[in-house]
Amino acid sequence: MTHDYRSVFRDGLFDGQVVIVTGGGSGIGRCTAHELSALGATVALVGRNLAKLETVQAELGVQGGRCSIHSCDIREEERVQQTVRDVLAQHGRIDGLVNNAGGQYPSPLSHISAKGWDAVVRNNLTGGFLFARECFNQWMTEHGGAIVNVIADMWHGMPGMGHSGAARAGMLNFTETAALEWAPVRVNAVAPGWIASSGMDQYPPEMAPLIRSMPKMVPLRRLGTESEVSAAIVFLLSPAAAFVSGACLRIDGAAPNAKRVWPEVGRGGSTEAFNGFHLAASPRVLEG
Template sequence: MPYNSIFRPNLFAGQTIIVTGGGSGLGRCTAHELRSLGARLALIGRTQEKLDQVKEELGDPDTFTFSADLRDEAQVKAAIAGVLAWGGRIDGLVNNAGGQFPAQLKDISLNGWNAVVANNMTATFLVSKAVYLGWMEKNGGAIVNVGADFELGNPGMGHNGAARAGQTNFTYTASVEWAHAGVRINSVIPGFIASSGLDRYPERAHDVLRNVKGRIPMKRHGTESEIAGAIVYLLSDAAAYVTGISLRVDGGLHNYGKSSFYEVPDHDRSKPFNGFPLYKPPKVLE
């Protein structure tokens, strides 16, 4: 079954787009939607087997895959050089790769702190810089960074909050410094999304992940397709005058987090959008 995108066919025909972390979860779904809209895809991630599986799902032998640790500058440069040797251009970049784990600040080791900061902030910088210098500085393009909400702090995952704050601030800075080159750079800030990434959290976090929908004004988890749709919009010409923003896709969770005097009634009025025929809910939510 084809991806049921709300965007017009061939929206990205003739364009080459990189998706990091393209082997699972949000990256996998975004790759499927972009391919359905005519993009040539380069998938970069840590596990070659996962990238190859998504390539097979896409049914496109032209899809480029490259296994790399995006925290390592030499590997990042090799990956981007590989994309350019294969595709000759880079029109769009989705910085989706990342990772974190729940822990209180007092329990986070220096290695754990550094790993999360490198995964979620440094990798975004390294890949974006390599793409900018390798192609976009002379040719323009669009970059979308997939982050996480940090503005109210991130109790229980302070290393992730710090990393995502830095990632978003990098987005704001680059949107100004790179505007003269015709480069737009924005962030998508997902809320609690029913993606395979939830299954990587330890069992002690499962009840929180299941029950969090009670704290969300829309009273449900988001779908992978709802994040992919936001990414596609920001990559598209419809967002030609949009740069340096953070687009929250969180069912209203951020704004509700500030409220002490209002409780959203239980309801089922928010209907999810799911255009991805291969989607399966994470086991933790079954």
């Protein structure tokens, strides 16, 4: 088996293991699926858009990876329960869950309807809870495993996306509670900041100037890469994190640490970006 993904982790790290990746059809989920596959895992991709999942499945197949795809709306309890049963029927085990699926839309708090609030909270909180609960109840409670919840930079509030910020904060609290109640299953979170991912192209055109200005607001003076998020997820799933649970790893270039009382955002330099994903593409919005 040959893979073009340039992971910092050793070959065969996840040989014989099965990992579910929700939201696996694009962005961070797609990248994480490629890295896990390159490290030997069998990946079960979950998402609402079957065509996107089929595309990633084909990409992994070219690299010799083992992958199944499962169409599921994570907000629907019965569908989540059946999807986890399907993964177990097909693969016989679930060693890891990457709770990556989610989404939101920009809006000031005063304009968010009850329906819009509920949709985002179900997408970014309820769905992740349901998937984690089912993986725990159907397999991990007896066999162990690791769960990584992908949240977001929601520290000090999330202006313009308050529904998502509230949901992501709830997911962090769920992570901390589950780490206690479900031990020795390990439950952790990663909180990506501004990542150059395909999701940036989903926002309305009027947000383009703000998106392109983001590097100047980050002390490390750049956006993150999908590979940098994937590497953090892989670490938390790996044996190296065997004593790490209930934690949240920020991948944000220290953006939440920027303060008005300290006007300099970094000193103008940056770290070299890590990009091990051979199929990564820059979001179109950054080309303007």
